[in-house]
Amino acid sequence: MxxxxxxxxxxxxxxxxxxxxxxxxxxxxxxxxxxxxxxxxxxxxxxxxxxxxxxxxxxxxxxxxxxxxxxxxxxxxxxxxxxxxxxxxxxxxxxxxxxxxxxxxxxxxxxxxxxxxxxxxxxxxxxxxxxxxxxxxxxxxxxxxxxxxxxxxxxxxxxxxxRRGDLPTPALALLAALLARLLVPGQMLLTAFSLFTAALLIRHLATRTRPAHA
Incomplete structure (x- = not known):
């Protein structure tokens, strides 16, 4: 380091x-x-x-x-x-x-x-x-x-x-970074973190409310 x-x-x-x-x-x-x-x-x-x-x-x-x-x-x-x-x-x-x-x-x-x-x-x-x-x-x-x-x-x-078994997380991070770069290039980092956090919250809520399969 x-x-x-x-x-x-x-x-x-x-x-x-x-x-x-x-x-x-x-x-x-x-x-x-x-x-x-x-x-x-x-x-x-x-x-x-x-x-x-x-x-x-x-x-x-x-x-x-x-x-x-x-x-x-x-x-x-x-x-x-x-x-x-x-x-x-x-x-x-x-x-x-x-x-x-x-x-x-x-x-x-x-x-x-x-x-x-x-x-x-x-x-x-x-x-x-x-x-x-x-x-x-x-x-x-x-x-x-x-x-x-x-x-x-x-x-x-x-x-x-x-986190090899958790491919959606880095994919969401990459998508958040690309969107922030396109939408708000002057504040890319803060915007990317906000988008990524929102995506994780939505993913967590969707997973928690998803009914378990028999």
Missing amino acids: GLGLLPMGLAFGTLATHAGLPWWTAPLFSAVMYTGTLEFLLVPMVLSGTPLATVGMTALLVNGRHVFYALSFPLHRVNGRLAKLYSTFALSDEAYAMTTGARAATWSSKRTVAFQSFNHLYCVAGAVAGSLLGSLIPPRVTGLDFAMTALLVVLALDAVRD
């Missing part, structure tokens, strides 16, 4: 350095916000003095997917108020993908929180390295942030393999 998170932090630290921000802003953003995409969007916002209301609305739209993550994230397996608070804060795409899988069903509270902590640490460490070494990386070097995309693709394929 760290092999995907470190390059993302490195890319963000490099972006912040090339944008003219102080070196410590990159690890600070990664440590306090820990939100991936929003960190990259926040750099030009900070430089242009974007109003806080606009920043807040952008954060809501970009991170709205976490509302859906909370529906099935196993927070009940995390013990202690502080641990639950941190686990909620550190609920990333990678943490959700791993902790909701079948292989994590027996994870202890300590292992779940430790996994999230290491993910957080990888991002901050990458941001520190990128901010300190960013001046050595030419601005024309691109593609570092694609490591995150590749990581999420791998996690998605693992999830499909874990």
Whole structure:
């Protein structure tokens, strides 16, 4: 997991350095916000003095997917108020993908929180390295942030393999993504999650009310 998170932090630290921000802003953003995409969007916002209301609305739209993550994230397996608070804060795409899988069903509270902590640490460490070494990386070097995309693709394929007998679910997810891309390309992610959640609810209600065969 760290092999995907470190390059993302490195890319963000490099972006912040090339944008003219102080070196410590990159690890600070990664440590306090820990939100991936929003960190990259926040750099030009900070430089242009974007109003806080606009920043807040952008954060809501970009991170709205976490509302859906909370529906099935196993927070009940995390013990202690502080641990639950941190686990909620550190609920990333990678943490959700791993902790909701079948292989994590027996994870202890300590292992779940430790996994999230290491993910957080990888991002901050990458941001520190990128901010300190960013001046050595030419601005024309691109593609570092694609490591995150590749990581999420791998996690998605693992999830499909874990549910080989449940082909309708990934099919519904793909259909929701395609419809969102066609209908609302500017808010594709949030729209796709909404459509997918609605489809799952309809499927659940239809299955529950379907009469059993003799």
